[in-house]
Amino acid sequence: MCVVCGCAGDGGGVTMDGAGHAHAPNPYSPAARRPARTRAASAVAVDAATGDLHFGAGAARVSVPGMSQTRAIRLETDILGENDRIAARNRASFAAQGVTALNFVSSPGSGKTTLLCATIDALKAHAPQLPVAVIEGDQQTAFDAERIRATGAPAIQVNTGKGCHLDAPMVGEAFARLHGFAHAAPRSLLFIENVGNLVCPAMWDLGEQAKVAVLSVTEGEDKPLKYPDMFAASALMLLNKVDLLPHLRFDVERCIELARRVNPAISVIRLSAVTGEGMAEWLAWLDGRLSATAQRGAAA
Amino acid sequence: MHEASLAGGVLRLVEQTAQRERFSRVARLRLEAGALAGVEVRALRFALEAIAPGTVLEGAVIDIDQPPGQAWCMDCSMTVAMAQRGDACPHCGGYRLQPTGGTELRVVDLMVND
Numbered sequence: 373m374c375v376v377c378g379c380a381g382d383g384g385g386v387t388m389d390g391a392g393h394a395h396a397p398n399p400y401s402p403a404a405r406r407p408a409r410t411r412a413a414s415a416v417a418v419d420a421a422t423g424d425l426h427f428g429a430g431a432a433r434v435s436v437p438g439m440s441q442t443r444a445i446r447l448e449t450d451i452l453g454e455n456d457r458i459a460a461r462n463r464a465s466f467a468a469q470g471v472t473a474l475n476f477v478s479s480p481g482s483g484k485t486t487l488l489c490a491t492i493d494a495l496k497a498h499a500p501q502l503p504v505a506v507i508e509g510d511q512q513t514a515f516d517a518e519r520i521r522a523t524g525a526p527a528i529q530v531n532t533g534k535g536c537h538l539d540a541p542m543v544g545e546a547f548a549r550l551h552g553f554a555h556a557a558p559r560s561l562l563f564i565e566n567v568g569n570l571v572c573p574a575m576w577d578l579g580e581q582a583k584v585a586v587l588s589v590t591e592g593e594d595k596p597l598k599y600p601d602m603f604a605a606s607a608l609m610l611l612n613k614v615d616l617l618p619h620l621r622f623d624v625e626r627c628i629e630l631a632r633r634v635n636p637a638i639s640v641i642r643l644s645a646v647t648g649e650g651m652a653e654w655l656a657w658l659d660g661r662l663s664a665t666a667q668r669g670a671a672a
Numbered sequence: 673m674h675e676a677s678l679a680g681g682v683l684r685l686v687e688q689t690a691q692r693e694r695f696s697r698v699a700r701l702r703l704e705a706g707a708l709a710g711v712e713v714r715a716l717r718f719a720l721e722a723i724a725p726g727t728v729l730e731g732a733v734i735d736i737d738q739p740p741g742q743a744w745c746m747d748c749s750m751t752v753a754m755a756q757r758g759d760a761c762p763h764c765g766g767y768r769l770q771p772t773g774g775t776e777l778r779v780v781d782l783m784v785n786d
Contacts, residue, residue, distance in 0.1 A: 633758050
């Protein structure tokens with residue numbers, strides 16, 4: 373049998389120069405079935421040595437006129453690109469309205485909400501004219517938004533359901549619902565309290581000016597190294613609940629050293645939302661952020 | 673499990689491309705998730721396989737490349753290898769490192785059938 377075409381000839385005519393042997397015209401041969409129209413190049417494989425054309429070389433092993441086979445599409449697209457586009461829109465919207473937005477990230481139970489309530493109360497004396505609003509992220513319940521509203525500040529609760537983080541569209545929509553917030557004042561402060569989770573929120577840009585990682589001293593000093601992405605993404609680490617240090621074995625210096633291993637530029641403030649220790653330094657840091665927003669607004 | 677959200681983002685990118693490029697099946701999907709991108713590759717693969725049935729990704733072979741981590745050492749003034757965040761510079765032992773490579777998280781290309 374001929375090994376080239378499978379015909380029943382004896383193959384004796386095969387020659388060493390590759391010229392092959394002659395066949396009677398076969399109405400079922402691929403050549404006879406080939407349509408006159410030009411095919412898409414992707415449907416044809418060309419043997420570089422002989423110039424032979426192999427139709428049906430694709431995964432389906434057949435060639436169907438008018439239908440191309442497997443083809444490649446180059447995308448080179450960031451998976452988070454859509455989120456990042458909306459985050460950029462949020463950022464532009466914040467800048468246009470003089471809003472300083474900060475994204476608070478931490479594990480559950482680090483004291484984020486208590487810290488925000490204490491901060492809002494402290495700001496009433498420190499910067500009485502400054503509007504402050506909060507976007508609260510949790511999987512379920514509006515408990516945290518209710519705690520914020522009790523301080524007098526407007527708050528929007530965002531429940532993510534099974535979601536483990538806030539994303540930029542959620543924040544954009546929540547901000548739009550804070551009716552009139554920030555319109556009355558040249559500058560304002562927006563706290564975004566992310567879902568309590570030290571892993572996932574690190575990757576989602578919300579349009580904030582900075583991420584603030586809250587780490588309570590009851591959690592263990594090695595957290596920055598255990599969850600490095602979050603501390604690498606944050607501009608500030610707030611070491612919270614320092615009033616409890618006398619009762620704990622928590623090496624503050626080692627904790628700060630580990631945080632700087634994953635992020636040499638991270639700032640650190642030690643504070644207690646309960647006793648107010650460190651609150652002055654924290655308010656000064658916020659003042660710096662408000663000034664940065666004002667400068668950006670003036671430059672724009 | 674933010675990998676589930678990421679898998680949803682991948683599917684949406686692929687479906688948008690399917691509309692634009694007019695294909696109905698993906699034979700092979702190639703992603704890049706760098707060593708410092710903050711993604712657990714096994715979890716991402718699991719999430720993609722979980723959402724694939726009934727979509728253009730059903731039956732697709734999924735390749736996930738993992739470019740190695742790289743960082744600029746501010747003390748050595750050179751690019752060094754970095755397996756994970758928090759690692760020391762292999763030359764000077766310091767930690768003043770700025771990741772420069774291995775942070776990619778993207779869809780590279782697709783092999784599709786019409």
